[in-house]
Amino acid sequence: METVSTLDISTEGEEEFEIQKQEEHSETESSDENEEVLTDVEKPSDALNRIWSPSVYGYISKECYHFAGYEIIIHQSIDHFGAITWPAAVELCHFLECNWNEFNLDDKNVIELGAGTGLVSIFAVLLGAYVTSTDLSCAIGNLQSNVMRNTRWKSKHHPQVKELAWNVDLDKNFPQPIPHYDYILAADVVYHHHYLDDLMATFDYFCQPDSVILWANKLRFNSDCEFLEKFKAKFDTVVLANIPHAEVIIIKGTKKSQSVNT
Structure with a gap:
C-alpha cells in the first residue's frame, strides 16, 4: 500500500510540473506576440508619455487603402472621435487620384484641417506635396504615427504634424504672415456643431x-x-x-473676388 501511495504522489507531481511548464510556455508565447506587435510599430522611448504609443489594445482596427499605386495602412484609434477614417476622406483621395491633372499637388504647399487618421495628408505627401497635417491635441499622436509610418523613406518632402484647434491661438501657432498654402484640404470636419463658426474662421x-x-x-x-x-x-x-452612394459632396472654394466700386 505504501508503494502505491508513493507512485500516486509522484504521478501527481509530474502532472503538476507538466501543467506548470505548459502555462509558462503559453505566457512566454503571449509575451513574445505582444512584443512583436509593439516592435512592428516602433515604440518610442517615451511611450508612456505619448498618446500614440503602440498598444495591442489601443486600436480598434487597421485598414489598408490603395491610391495611385500607393499602399496606405491606417490605424484607427479609439481615443478620439476624429481618429476614425470617415467616408469623405476616402472619397477625397479618390477624387485627387482621378483628377491629378487639374489638382496637381506636386511641390505644392498644402495644409489639412482636422486630419483625423491622416489618410488625406498621407496621400498628399505621397503625391509630392509639402504637407502640414493638423488636428486637436487628443488626436495628434495617432495622426503623427500614421503619417510617419506611411511616408518614411517614400516621400519627396518631409511632412509636418501640428496641433490646431479651430480659431484658437491661430496667431500663436500659425503667426502672420502665415506660409502661403496652395491647397487647404478638409474631409468630414463638420461634426463639432458648436464650433462651426470657428471652423469657418479657420478656413x-x-x-x-x-x-x-x-x-x-x-x-x-x-x-x-x-x-x-x-x-x-x-x-x-x-x-x-x-457621390450619392457615400452621400459625400466635394467642393472647391476660393477667396471671393473683391467687387470694384465705380
Missing part, C-alpha cells in the same frame, strides 16, 4: 487670394447643410463631385 484664416480649398463632407444633419450655405456665401465655390 478664412488660411485661404489667401490664390489658395484653393478642397472640402469633402458627408451631409448628415440640417446644420451641415446650413454650414454649406454659409460656406458658399463666404467663398466662391464650385461643386466638384456629388
Whole structure:
C-alpha cells in the first residue's frame, strides 16, 4: 500500500510540473506576440508619455487603402472621435487620384484641417506635396504615427504634424504672415456643431487670394447643410463631385473676388 501511495504522489507531481511548464510556455508565447506587435510599430522611448504609443489594445482596427499605386495602412484609434477614417476622406483621395491633372499637388504647399487618421495628408505627401497635417491635441499622436509610418523613406518632402484647434491661438501657432498654402484640404470636419463658426474662421484664416480649398463632407444633419450655405456665401465655390452612394459632396472654394466700386 505504501508503494502505491508513493507512485500516486509522484504521478501527481509530474502532472503538476507538466501543467506548470505548459502555462509558462503559453505566457512566454503571449509575451513574445505582444512584443512583436509593439516592435512592428516602433515604440518610442517615451511611450508612456505619448498618446500614440503602440498598444495591442489601443486600436480598434487597421485598414489598408490603395491610391495611385500607393499602399496606405491606417490605424484607427479609439481615443478620439476624429481618429476614425470617415467616408469623405476616402472619397477625397479618390477624387485627387482621378483628377491629378487639374489638382496637381506636386511641390505644392498644402495644409489639412482636422486630419483625423491622416489618410488625406498621407496621400498628399505621397503625391509630392509639402504637407502640414493638423488636428486637436487628443488626436495628434495617432495622426503623427500614421503619417510617419506611411511616408518614411517614400516621400519627396518631409511632412509636418501640428496641433490646431479651430480659431484658437491661430496667431500663436500659425503667426502672420502665415506660409502661403496652395491647397487647404478638409474631409468630414463638420461634426463639432458648436464650433462651426470657428471652423469657418479657420478656413478664412488660411485661404489667401490664390489658395484653393478642397472640402469633402458627408451631409448628415440640417446644420451641415446650413454650414454649406454659409460656406458658399463666404467663398466662391464650385461643386466638384456629388457621390450619392457615400452621400459625400466635394467642393472647391476660393477667396471671393473683391467687387470694384465705380
